[in-house]
Amino acid sequence: MEKISHLGQTLTRWRVGRSTFLALPEQGARLMNWNVLLGDGSVRDVIYWPETPSLADFPKIKGGNPILFPFNGRTYDRGDIHFWRDAAGVRRPMPMHGLARQGDFKLTRLDAGGFAAQFVPGAEAQACYPFDYEFTVTYRFESFGLTCEFALRNLGAQPLPWSAGHHFYFTVPWSEGSARGDYLIRIPAATRLKQDFTTGQLMPGPVLSADENLSNPALIDTIHTGLRRNEVVFGEKDRPGDVVVRLGNARVPPADAAFVTWSSSDDAPYYCVEPWMGPPNAPENKTGLHLVPPGETEIFAVSIAVK
Numbered sequence: 358m359e360k361i362s363h364l365g366q367t368l369t370r371w372r373v374g375r376s377t378f379l380a381l382p383e384q385g386a387r388l389m390n391w392n393v394l395l396g397d398g399s400v401r402d403v404i405y406w407p408e409t410p411s412l413a414d415f416p417k418i419k420g421g422n423p424i425l426f427p428f429n430g431r432t433y434d435r436g437d438i439h440f441w442r443d444a445a446g447v448r449r450p451m452p453m454h455g456l457a458r459q460g461d462f463k464l465t466r467l468d469a470g471g472f473a474a475q476f477v478p479g480a481e482a483q484a485c486y487p488f489d490y491e492f493t494v495t496y497r498f499e500s501f502g503l504t505c506e507f508a509l510r511n512l513g514a515q516p517l518p519w520s521a522g523h524h525f526y527f528t529v530p531w532s533e534g535s536a537r538g539d540y541l542i543r544i545p546a547a548t549r550l551k552q553d554f555t556t557g558q559l560m561p562g563p564v565l566s567a568d569e570n571l572s573n574p575a576l577i578d579t580i581h582t583g584l585r586r587n588e589v590v591f592g593e594k595d596r597p598g599d600v601v602v603r604l605g606n607a608r609v610p611p612a613d614a615a616f617v618t619w620s621s622s623d624d625a626p627y628y629c630v631e632p633w634m635g636p637p638n639a640p641e642n643k644t645g646l647h648l649v650p651p652g653e654t655e656i657f658a659v660s661i662a663v664k
Contacts, residue, residue: 374500386494416459423458429522430637433557489513502662522633538572542591547583613645
């Protein structure tokens with residue numbers, strides 16, 4: 358583990374076995390990049406981070422793993438985007454993907470195997486999510502993988518709502534000369550949904566095969582739920598090096614748990630495979646909404662491995 362200076366920020370870099378991880382835990386608990394040293398001496402990027410001249414607009418950079426908390430995606434209140442209504446009927450603002458990715462964190466653990474960082478709610482968070490809680494993000498790094506754990510502790514007297522997730526930007530394609538169409542993804546979902554971006558409601562999604570080509574446009578903004586297993590696997594056809602994303606520790610996740618697939622364009626150098634606690638707009642749709650009882654802590658864990 359070492360500190361490095363980059364574009365006016367002090368980043369932390371870990372070398373664990375054949376993997377190198379780069380993060381800025383104090384800003385959004387953000388993992389920025391993960392690469393693996395291959396047997397032939399070449400380096401493969403697993404988590405994508407763009408070459409950028411500045412980190413001034415850090416939360417909006419398309420790369421790494423933005424943390425989505427307390428709610429993922431777009432929230433609505435009676436058709437109005439970027440709002441939500443709490444259990445008492447109070448309407449509150451809520452930015453897309455929540456508050457953590459643009460928020461400050463304080464380190465509570467930093468060692469050779471990873472870090473833990475606790476969210477420090479600012480004025481925006483107090484207005485949007487005015488509860489008494491502790492939200493901690495913990496990363497553990499391995500030679501060919503990582504685990505990331507969210508812990509939400511309710512310090513208040515009322516149940517605490519949340520439906521959080523990850524926004525992993527995976528480098529695709531990763532082999533020289535390959536294209537997105539050379540890659541397949543396997544998502545063991547019984548149900549596919551879309552979100553109506555006008556109302557926030559969930560709608561039936563496309564009919565997809567168990568194995569789909571990553572170039573299929575129907576995958577974009579699709580919510581895959583009713584998961585029969587907790588593993589999504591994607592990689593280059595007939596070649597080693599698949600990425601395995603596991604949602605939770607149970608072989609079969611909760612019924613509302615979801616993966617979301619997205620990329621900004623056909624030729625973007627990344628593809629997002631996002632494990633979420635539930636579909637977007639959870640406070641209004643009540644699908645995937647979790648309530649942490651007073652005095653208790655709920656854990657949401659995700660792991661990634663390169664095979």
